[in-house]
Amino acid sequence: MRQAGRSLPGYREVRKRASLFEICRSPQLAAEVTLEPVELLGVDAAILFSDIVLPLAAIGVGVEIVPGVGPVIDSPIRDARDLERLRPFEPAQDAPYLADAVRLLVSQLDVPLIGFAGGPFTLASYLIEGGPSKTHARTRALMYGEPLLWRRLLDRLADIALASLRAQALAGASALQLFESWAGVLDPGSYRTFVLPAARRIFDGLADLGVPRVHFGVGTGELLESMAVAGADVVGVDWRVPMDAARARLGRGVAVQGNLDPAACLAPWDVVRERVLAVLAQAGPTGHVFNLGHGVLPETNPDTLRRIVELVHGHRGGERAEPPVRS
Amino acid sequence: MRQAGRSLPGYREVRKRASLFEICRSPQLAAEVTLEPVELLGVDAAILFSDIVLPLAAIGVGVEIVPGVGPVIDSPIRDARDLERLRPFEPAQDAPYLADAVRLLVSQLDVPLIGFAGGPFTLASYLIEGGPSKTHARTRALMYGEPLLWRRLLDRLADIALASLRAQALAGASALQLFESWAGVLDPGSYRTFVLPAARRIFDGLADLGVPRVHFGVGTGELLESMAVAGADVVGVDWRVPMDAARARLGRGVAVQGNLDPAACLAPWDVVRERVLAVLAQAGPTGHVFNLGHGVLPETNPDTLRRIVELVHGHRGGERAEPPVRS
Numbered sequence: 001m002r003q004a005g006r007s008l009p010g011y012r013e014v015r016k017r018a019s020l021f022e023i024c025r026s027p028q029l030a031a032e033v034t035l036e037p038v039e040l041l042g043v044d045a046a047i048l049f050s051d052i053v054l055p056l057a058a059i060g061v062g063v064e065i066v067p068g069v070g071p072v073i074d075s076p077i078r079d080a081r082d083l084e085r086l087r088p089f090e091p092a093q094d095a096p097y098l099a100d101a102v103r104l105l106v107s108q109l110d111v112p113l114i115g116f117a118g119g120p121f122t123l124a125s126y127l128i129e130g131g132p133s134k135t136h137a138r139t140r141a142l143m144y145g146e147p148l149l150w151r152r153l154l155d156r157l158a159d160i161a162l163a164s165l166r167a168q169a170l171a172g173a174s175a176l177q178l179f180e181s182w183a184g185v186l187d188p189g190s191y192r193t194f195v196l197p198a199a200r201r202i203f204d205g206l207a208d209l210g211v212p213r214v215h216f217g218v219g220t221g222e223l224l225e226s227m228a229v230a231g232a233d234v235v236g237v238d239w240r241v242p243m244d245a246a247r248a249r250l251g252r253g254v255a256v257q258g259n260l261d262p263a264a265c266l267a268p269w270d271v272v273r274e275r276v277l278a279v280l281a282q283a284g285p286t287g288h289v290f291n292l293g294h295g296v297l298p299e300t301n302p303d304t305l306r307r308i309v310e311l312v313h314g315h316r317g318g319e320r321a322e323p324p325v326r327s
Numbered sequence: 328m329r330q331a332g333r334s335l336p337g338y339r340e341v342r343k344r345a346s347l348f349e350i351c352r353s354p355q356l357a358a359e360v361t362l363e364p365v366e367l368l369g370v371d372a373a374i375l376f377s378d379i380v381l382p383l384a385a386i387g388v389g390v391e392i393v394p395g396v397g398p399v400i401d402s403p404i405r406d407a408r409d410l411e412r413l414r415p416f417e418p419a420q421d422a423p424y425l426a427d428a429v430r431l432l433v434s435q436l437d438v439p440l441i442g443f444a445g446g447p448f449t450l451a452s453y454l455i456e457g458g459p460s461k462t463h464a465r466t467r468a469l470m471y472g473e474p475l476l477w478r479r480l481l482d483r484l485a486d487i488a489l490a491s492l493r494a495q496a497l498a499g500a501s502a503l504q505l506f507e508s509w510a511g512v513l514d515p516g517s518y519r520t521f522v523l524p525a526a527r528r529i530f531d532g533l534a535d536l537g538v539p540r541v542h543f544g545v546g547t548g549e550l551l552e553s554m555a556v557a558g559a560d561v562v563g564v565d566w567r568v569p570m571d572a573a574r575a576r577l578g579r580g581v582a583v584q585g586n587l588d589p590a591a592c593l594a595p596w597d598v599v600r601e602r603v604l605a606v607l608a609q610a611g612p613t614g615h616v617f618n619l620g621h622g623v624l625p626e627t628n629p630d631t632l633r634r635i636v637e638l639v640h641g642h643r644g645g646e647r648a649e650p651p652v653r654s
Contacts, residue, residue: 134461137624141593144602184546187567187588189605219511221548222567240514240549261514263464267472275471278516297464 052118119180446507
């Protein structure tokens with residue numbers, strides 16, 4: 001339940017005195033807001049508080065997180081010359097606070113810590129559009145129209161994500177998630193041609209670490225077959241795709257994560273309960289990381305999240321205690 | 328290629344002296360901007376220039392089109408009392424300019440005119456969110472949490488759409504399209520429970536008119552099977568779903584419309600050409616209305632659109648002239 005922290009009171013207090021990047025760059029503050037949802041909600045893992053554009057800022061790309069908007073890029077990428085601004089990311093020199101935050105958290109947590117990075121398509125879309133976009137049209141236009149520039153851009157971004165993820169794992173993160181948030185704007189053929197090679201480069205580059213690798217994007221129903229071959233151990237599924245359909249598309253050997261509709265958390269508890277149980281039933285008893293199908297909405301009542309965790313634990317506990325009897 | 332007009336010089340000239348609603352309410356201006364793409368691009372049909380929220384404004388809902396934002400609702404719908412504001416739409420009294428514009432256009436056009444209305448989910452989302460939304464979370468929360476209120480809301484909106492579409496057909500429109508633009512934020516189970524009955528109500532209510540009925544939404548890959556049973560003769564497919572996959576999900580007896588990625592139109596011509604031909608090949612030679620997979624992007628060069636129309640005509644002409652030889 002990433003971003004759960006953003007709906008919690010402690011986080012909102014910290015944000016009064018520190019910007020998002022300031023929190024990310026302070027191991028103490030990052031640890032504080034990472035721990036809050038674990039303690040308050042009782043979830044089975046923590047996810048490092050950070051931002052997918054942080055490595056870009058760390059190598060000198062002019063980027064700011066504008067409240068209510070998202071990441072805004074000073075000078076968007078337009079041609080091959082602009083690629084030079086994307087030098088390799090060396091976490092130990094460029095962002096030592098990243099591994100420091102991971103180490104601090106691992107020393108304090110009783111549950112696994114998940115590290116993460118932004119996927120190359122998603123980072124490319126911010127760099128090309130100059131910020132969040134409703135259509136991502138400029139991104140796809142560059143991708144279609146300048147495939148060689150696109151390939152070089154995605155390779156650089158894949159290497160940046162890979163360096164960040166490796167650094168987090170080597171500092172003690174127990175699992176790694178790639179947020180390829182906006183890849184769902186692509187048709188499957190374009191995904192395979194223009195994004196899959198970069199995704200494989202990342203997941204192959206993590207294989208020796210022996211930590212579970214999670215791959216997630218929004219609206220990726222058409223892409224699941226292709227994402228399955230990118231090499232992740234777990235694929236996050238958004239709420240649009242029923243879990244049984246997702247499993248069928250992903251094939252054997254890939255676990256699923258998800259996929260309660262975050263908007264369902266705003267409904268009365270009996271509705272939430274019914275929908276949680278439906279997700280559990282559709283996903284089946286094994287190879288499933290229960291989660292929302294996208295980030296927690298800021299207006300979510302933390303108590304609802306706590307009850308969801310309790311419900312899932314009770315259900316899974318029941319399944320563990322006695323073998324399920326299924327018709 | 329709906330909204331093609333919005334990228335054309337004549338439309339931009341008209342917009343300097345009239346607001347969007349003013350154009351919609353003036354049969355002369357609406358006809359002028361409807362004709363422009365037909366004359367300039369050579370497309371095979373015209374689509375009436377109007378807006379999906381126009382019938383809401385016509386029955387007294389406070390709604391404004393804010394440039395760069397979209398429709399903004401004065402007082403969003405929150406409870407059952409708010410439903411009273413949605414009285415039945417009587418086109419002849421509430422919006423006589425609608426049928427007038429259709430009649431004027433039919434007398435001037437050599438090609439069929441397509442009428443349209445907004446789908447009930449899409450209109451509900453504007454009414455509930457108060458305007459365009461990135462997440463449509465409040466809409467889904469009300470849908471999940473207050474299913475009876477939701478059902479009454481969608482029935483009213485379905486009747487409004489139905490009245491608008493019937494009026495356009497009776498005035499001479501040769502085809503009718505329902506823009507259920509945002510239904511793609513739903514999982515298929517929720518679509519079937521919460522939206523499909525209203526969609527059927529509309530398409531069943533048009534059946535006696537004998538005009539082709541088109542149903543379109545963005546990101547509806549998961550919903551195509553369900554949309555197929557809503558009763559439309561043609562289903563519009565966005566660019567994410569390959570046309571052959573869309574056909575397989577829709578089954579026999581439903582034609583497809585689409586689905587060139589609008590962003591592809593920003594690429595160099597040889598790339599556009601290749602992607603147009605790929606759409607034609609995937610869709611097959613019959614039961615296909617070639618179109619973009621979503622609205623024309625404002626930055627599109629009209630000359631590219633003209634060349635696309637020419638390419639499709641040449642290709643289709645070739646197919647008609649000699650039976651295709653396929654391996």
